[in-house]
Amino acid sequence: MAQEFPTSAELERLHRVVIIGSGFGGLFAAKALKKAPVQVTIIDKTVQHLFQPLLYQVATGILSQGVIAPPTREILNRQRNAEVLLGEVTDVDVEARTVTHRVGEYVTTTPYDSLIVSAGAGQSYFGHDEFAEFAPGLKSIDDALELRGRIYGAFEIAELLDDPEAAEQWLTFVVIGAGATGVEVAGQIRELSSRALRHDFRRINPADAKVILVDAGDQVLASFGEGLGERSKKALEKLNIDVRLGHTVTGMDAQTVELTDKDGTKHVIKSNCKVWAAGVSASSLGRKLGEQTGAAVDRSGRVATLPDTTLPGHEEVFVIGDMASLNDYPGVAQVAMQGGKYAAGQIKRRLSGNPDAGPFKYFDKGSMATISRFKAVAKVGKIELTGFVAWLMWLFIHILYLVGFQKRVTTLGHWAMAFVGRARAERTITAYEAMGMADLVRARQRADSEIFYEPRQHDDG
Numbered sequence: 001m002a003q004e005f006p007t008s009a010e011l012e013r014l015h016r017v018v019i020i021g022s023g024f025g026g027l028f029a030a031k032a033l034k035k036a037p038v039q040v041t042i043i044d045k046t047v048q049h050l051f052q053p054l055l056y057q058v059a060t061g062i063l064s065q066g067v068i069a070p071p072t073r074e075i076l077n078r079q080r081n082a083e084v085l086l087g088e089v090t091d092v093d094v095e096a097r098t099v100t101h102r103v104g105e106y107v108t109t110t111p112y113d114s115l116i117v118s119a120g121a122g123q124s125y126f127g128h129d130e131f132a133e134f135a136p137g138l139k140s141i142d143d144a145l146e147l148r149g150r151i152y153g154a155f156e157i158a159e160l161l162d163d164p165e166a167a168e169q170w171l172t173f174v175v176i177g178a179g180a181t182g183v184e185v186a187g188q189i190r191e192l193s194s195r196a197l198r199h200d201f202r203r204i205n206p207a208d209a210k211v212i213l214v215d216a217g218d219q220v221l222a223s224f225g226e227g228l229g230e231r232s233k234k235a236l237e238k239l240n241i242d243v244r245l246g247h248t249v250t251g252m253d254a255q256t257v258e259l260t261d262k263d264g265t266k267h268v269i270k271s272n273c274k275v276w277a278a279g280v281s282a283s284s285l286g287r288k289l290g291e292q293t294g295a296a297v298d299r300s301g302r303v304a305t306l307p308d309t310t311l312p313g314h315e316e317v318f319v320i321g322d323m324a325s326l327n328d329y330p331g332v333a334q335v336a337m338q339g340g341k342y343a344a345g346q347i348k349r350r351l352s353g354n355p356d357a358g359p360f361k362y363f364d365k366g367s368m369a370t371i372s373r374f375k376a377v378a379k380v381g382k383i384e385l386t387g388f389v390a391w392l393m394w395l396f397i398h399i400l401y402l403v404g405f406q407k408r409v410t411t412l413g414h415w416a417m418a419f420v421g422r423a424r425a426e427r428t429i430t431a432y433e434a435m436g437m438a439d440l441v442r443a444r445q446r447a448d449s450e451i452f453y454e455p456r457q458h459d460d461g
């Protein structure tokens with residue numbers, strides 16, 4: 001029987017490409033190297049390839065985490081020249097050409113000939129990291145599950161309360177950041193309260209929930225332009241979402257959010273369930289690479305790369321996706337995917353002695369965001385779309401980019417349930433998750449106050 005290429009012995013002699021991150025940039029780079037005479041090692045601190053644009057649907061119970069985060073190992077299991085390693089990369093030594101990564105006490109050093117760094121970005125609280133405890137972001141599966149527990153848990157706890165004010169505080173959801181993620185989360189919490197949970201509670205009316213969307217800027221969906229921003233704001237308000245633009249979050253604890261408007265007036269909202277969808281901060285690996293290569297690093301931690309996405313003096317190190325700052329390209333999936341394919345192409349060209357492809361150029365295929373079921377906005381070049389047509393486009397594109405036929409079918413099924421019907425397939429939360437937030441709220445009360453909420457006394461006991 002003919003032996004598959006490359007054999008294990010051949011792999012050992014091959015050019016070693018190490019990829020940090022199995023997100024959009026990393027995975028697309030690895031796949032683009034499938035037929036190349038290289039050995040690919042992809043290292044990630046998680047075991048999955050996460051489809052971040054649908055995280056909000058995990059947080060609101062529409063999809064399971066399995067659908068949007070298949071194991072990277074499974075995706076690449078037929079790519080013989082690729083191996084997948086679990087580990088958080090803690091250091092890169094660009095002179096020694098090694099990457100150090102660890103899982104607990106297990107520390108590994110992996111050498112490379114070419115390195116593609118695509119470690120993405122995390123949440124930024126703009127210097128207020130203490131907000132993270134009260135308003136989780138939405139960047140990982142952990143975040144999405146935490147939020148799902150908090151959102152569904154808030155309804156559960158409100159159902160227990162005699163005091164209408166305390167119940168209202170649990171049923172007030174504040175979403176901070178009116179970019180695509182904030183708009184999508186706010187829209188889905190509204191749908192959840194007004195449609196999906198409509199018949200499920202006896203003592204509260206979930207539709208009474210307040211959903212407040214806050215942004216320091218003057219526009220919803222700023223990157224979509226003024227026209228679409230204004231139309232989106234109107235659509236959100238029609239759904240009974242309270243949109244507060246020009247308001248900066250200046251304080252927060254377990255029970256409140258303090259907003260400061262442009263006149264300097266402070267407004268305190270009583271809310272136990274907050275979601276942070278505001279800033280991003282690139283992986284700290286960017287600073288390490290900047291220090292070693294002299295590449296500039298901006299305030300968000302993004303590394304200024306050369307036009308071919310490499311670092312000064314190190315044509316073997318590529319930095320792509322959300323970690324890179326080049327030509328003001330936005331932090332979106334397409335930039336990362338195209339960057340991954342480009343870096344892989346450059347490596348292949350060099351190995352085969354072909355000239356470089358020239359600078360990396362991002363081709364903007366457009367952007368879109370959903371507002372609620374059957375409503376979305378989309379911008380493709382100069383074309384602006386809203387409503388059902390934009391929503392159909394959103395549906396088609398997202399199904400196309402989900403990995404795996406089975407996951408696409410499952411997703412379509414869950415979307416039909418949620419959008420045509422009113423069911424949420426993934427709304428199970430553990431009691432631990434529901435109580436986690438109640439404990440947090442209680443622990444943070446003023447020391448002299450009585451317990452914050454009085455559990456309802458059951459007469460039948």
Ligand SMILES: Cc1cc2nc3c(=O)[nH]c(=O)nc-3n(C[C@H](O)[C@H](O)[C@H](O)COP(=O)(O)OP(=O)(O)OC[C@H]3O[C@@H](n4cnc5c(N)ncnc54)[C@H](O)[C@@H]3O)c2cc1C
Nearest residue numbers: 021023024025045052053089119120321322331332333336
């Ligand atoms: C909630 C949300 C919604 C979004 N919606 C859209 C959208 O609708 N359309 C769109 O185009 N874009 C969207 N984006 C942006 C898009 O997801 C990113 O631009 C894209 O994921 C960037 O790809 P990347 O490869 O740079 O990073 P990522 O895809 O984030 O991948 C980074 C990978 O690196 C790993 N990693 C990080 N640090 C380390 C380390 N030290 N060691 C090892 N591994 C590490 C992470 O675990 C992750 O797997 C959204 C993002 C979020 C968070």
